[in-house]
Amino acid sequence: MADEEHELAERMQLAGWTAQSGNAAGAAEKAAAVAAERSLVLGPNHPETLGARSNLATSTGAAGNLAGARELFAELLVDQTRALGPTHRYILICGTSSRG
Known part of the structure; x- marks a missing residue:
């Protein structure tokens, strides 16, 4: 499983660099695939x-789908709060990002 986790981390890095290169839609596609696989693994x-x-x-959001990004952040905030607790630093970050 460690190899699979390493591969997923590398694929997320690729998504990040895809975004940095100006291809936000491509980055979102790659990030969606990694998020789905990480959930399974x-x-x-x-x-x-x-x-x-x-x-x-x-x-x-960077790809121009602001409403979609807001919805994803709102769903994430609920799940993060349940999984990590309301005072975890991720909750504070996500809560700020979802206020659009």
């Missing part, structure tokens, strides 16, 4: 899965 409440979902929401 690590579980839906694992911090890496939640982080991948945050990257997906960010890329979705």
Whole structure:
């Protein structure tokens, strides 16, 4: 499983660099695939899965789908609060991002 987690981390890096190169839609597509696979491999409440979902929401917004990004962040906030607790630093970050 460690090899699979490493591969997923590398694929998320690729999504990030895809976004940095100006292809937000391509980054969102890659982030969606990684988030789905991380959910299967690590579980839906694992911090890496939640982080991948945050990257997906960010890329979705950068691709111009602001309403979609807001919805993804709102869903993520509920799941992060349940999984991590209301005072976790991810909750504070996501809560700020979803206020659009």
